[in-house]
Amino acid sequence: MPHLLIRGIAPERIRTVAGPLTEELAAVCECPADYFMLECLHATAVSPEGELVSSYPFIEVAWFDRGLGAQDRFARAVDRHVRQALGLPELEIAFRVYRERDYYANGESFGDDQAQDAPPPEEELESLRQANRKLAEELRKARKALSSSAAGGAMSTRLRDALRE
Structure with a gap:
């Protein structure tokens, strides 16, 4: 080998x-x-x-x-x-x-x-990539909501709770 x-x-x-x-x-x-x-x-x-x-x-x-x-x-x-x-x-x-x-x-x-x-390294890496994509999407949504609230709307309780986490 x-x-x-x-x-x-x-x-x-x-x-x-x-x-x-x-x-x-x-x-x-x-x-x-x-x-x-x-x-x-x-x-x-x-x-x-x-x-x-x-x-x-x-x-x-x-x-x-x-x-x-x-x-x-x-x-x-x-x-x-x-x-x-x-x-x-x-x-x-x-x-x-x-x-x-x-x-x-x-x-x-x-x-x-x-x-x-232990999961094979490639499986673990793909799992981490998926989690990263999910977090990036949640961050994008939070930023969008935050920018719209800065334009005059109030921050929702749900968004505030999500940002605290």
């Missing part, structure tokens, strides 16, 4: 960059280079017209989240060692994040039981 699932690039070409690539990725992830698995997958691409075409160069990274900074460094290293070094015109990289609690080796989870109860 991490696993790089590689499509659209011949294994012989990946072999030429595997050593330097995994050494740099190991430094980014702060783990031994032998933790990495580079898998060249055979894929048959079919065009919308039904023609067999070359697969697009694509690397899917399956890993445990190491933060956005590490992810950015990882992607740049893969791009430099694969796209640039092999002279590919384009390369796409996507990350699939595994939660340690949901990843097993030999029947044993990599995570602890307490982490299972």
Whole structure:
């Protein structure tokens, strides 16, 4: 772990960059280079017209989240060692994040039981965004009501109570 699932690039070409690539990725992830698995997958691409075409160069990274900074460094290293070094015109990289609690080796989870109860960071972030949108809308309404009361109307009891909270 991490696993790089590689499509659209011949294994012989990946072999030429595997050593330097995994050494740099190991430094980014702060783990031994032998933790990495580079898998060249055979894929048959079919065009919308039904023609067999070359697969697009694509690397899917399956890993445990190491933060956005590490992810950015990882992607740049893969791009430099694969796209640039092999002279590919384009390369796409996507990350699939595994939660340690949901990843097993030999029947044993990599995570602890307490982490299972915590919401995933993306769910927590979306919940906070929704709460922020709700508060922003309430603030907008309060400001609007306040400006209309300053123009001559009296502040309602309901608005006054809301502003106190």
